[in-house]
Amino acid sequence: MQLPAYNEALEQALAIVTPITDCESVQLDTAVGRTLAEPIIADRNLPPYNRSQMDGYAVVASEIHHGISMEVTSRVAAGSDVTVDRTPNTCVAIATGAPVPPQFDAVVQHELTDRGDLSGGSVTFHVEDVNVGKAIHPCGADAIAGNVLIDTGTKLAPQHIGIAATVGAVALSVRRKPKVIVLTSGDEVVLPFVTPQQHQIRNGNGPMITSLFETIGCEVVHHQHVRDEAQATTQAVSDALQKCDVLITIGGVSAGERDFFPQAFVQSNVEFAVKGASIQPGKPVMVGKSTNAIVIGLPGNPVSALACAHLFGLPIVLSLLGSDPTLQWIELPLAQPVVPNKHRTVFRPCNIVDGKIVIPSWQGSGDLSHTANTIGLAQLPIVDAEIPANKNVQFLRFAVS
Numbered sequence: 001m002q003l004p005a006y007n008e009a010l011e012q013a014l015a016i017v018t019p020i021t022d023c024e025s026v027q028l029d030t031a032v033g034r035t036l037a038e039p040i041i042a043d044r045n046l047p048p049y050n051r052s053q054m055d056g057y058a059v060v061a062s063e064i065h066h067g068i069s070m071e072v073t074s075r076v077a078a079g080s081d082v083t084v085d086r087t088p089n090t091c092v093a094i095a096t097g098a099p100v101p102p103q104f105d106a107v108v109q110h111e112l113t114d115r116g117d118l119s120g121g122s123v124t125f126h127v128e129d130v131n132v133g134k135a136i137h138p139c140g141a142d143a144i145a146g147n148v149l150i151d152t153g154t155k156l157a158p159q160h161i162g163i164a165a166t167v168g169a170v171a172l173s174v175r176r177k178p179k180v181i182v183l184t185s186g187d188e189v190v191l192p193f194v195t196p197q198q199h200q201i202r203n204g205n206g207p208m209i210t211s212l213f214e215t216i217g218c219e220v221v222h223h224q225h226v227r228d229e230a231q232a233t234t235q236a237v238s239d240a241l242q243k244c245d246v247l248i249t250i251g252g253v254s255a256g257e258r259d260f261f262p263q264a265f266v267q268s269n270v271e272f273a274v275k276g277a278s279i280q281p282g283k284p285v286m287v288g289k290s291t292n293a294i295v296i297g298l299p300g301n302p303v304s305a306l307a308c309a310h311l312f313g314l315p316i317v318l319s320l321l322g323s324d325p326t327l328q329w330i331e332l333p334l335a336q337p338v339v340p341n342k343h344r345t346v347f348r349p350c351n352i353v354d355g356k357i358v359i360p361s362w363q364g365s366g367d368l369s370h371t372a373n374t375i376g377l378a379q380l381p382i383v384d385a386e387i388p389a390n391k392n393v394q395f396l397r398f399a400v401s
Helices: 006-014 158-166 205-215 230-241 261-267 302-320
Strands: 023-027 056-059 069-076 090-094 106-109 122-124 148-150 171-175 179-185 219-226 246-250 271-275 286-289 294-298 330-333 345-353 356-358 376-380 392-397
Touching (some): 006 286, 006 302, 056 069, 179 205, 179 230, 205 302, 219 230, 230 246, 230 261, 246 302, 294 302, 330 356
Parallel strands (some): 246 294
Antiparallel strands (some): 023 171, 271 286, 345 356, 345 376, 376 392
16 A cells, blocks of 8 residues: 655644644743633734834924034933923933823934033934934834734744733633643563663653653643553553543554554544555554544654654644644755655754754664754655755754754
């Protein structure tokens, strides 16, 4: 059976995802990283007044020419509400951030004046022409009351928290975090704190994938390691599907005699949209849906698990949260020639040096060590020839980079 290309497989996976509609209210200090469920609206014009962008003098632009001296009739500080009575050829001293009195239409910074006499009663200007609006941040220039400032589906970053605070949105409606259960497998795998025997390895996949899904906005409610036994695997899958929105399994999805997850999925009535993809690493990846949860079956080799968690897991979580699931691929040139796979699209962990993609050597998808200094994935197209240096390919930054 011919496996689907990556883009086709991802489209099939996303087609079975129904966004979570449950919402909750959180305070600003806990909202970073959450997904907005209701838009943030400007409660008034921003800025709410004509704001001085400089320390200097508020003036009428048409009255200014080089060498003119003017009486300074008052001073306007930031945060003040000063009423100014203006007569022709007078000005007021003004601070950055202060409201510009409506009688004036420009601000001249101190550097273009003699900064006034010792008494502060007058100032001489050393500038030829002044344009109306100079150094004034106009009322409503950033937003008008009622404008949407942050759209629904936005993953909240620190700047969003600042905007929310600016408009008085101190409690934000956000999507409930998807509940995730991670099941790892393999009789050769022991806990990270256990001293392994010669034929054993420590479980790096579990902590790697749980931390990744927490980073992208999920609540990992449980991580369990399952032995390579059919009954135990079936029971673990059945139990997990009753308690989560996303079940992630790692390993045990190939065609080996002791790969029991596919059988367990069938017994739990999981309907699959993806049963393998034409990619390297990660060919055995599976994506399906039960009554209660999305199922993502990741391959057991750690680089495969890392790559597929980004290629499929990340857009699935974005879709569950009501966000745009489109991954942010960008084009960058290769730093060195690379040999692709003539049959499958390759996704290689890589770094960026001087604006170019550097792909480290590896020993295959079991070599997690080579990812230590990488920050994302390079997508190498299916071609039957070496890809030369400086050729542009697609790059996706890791979710935690």
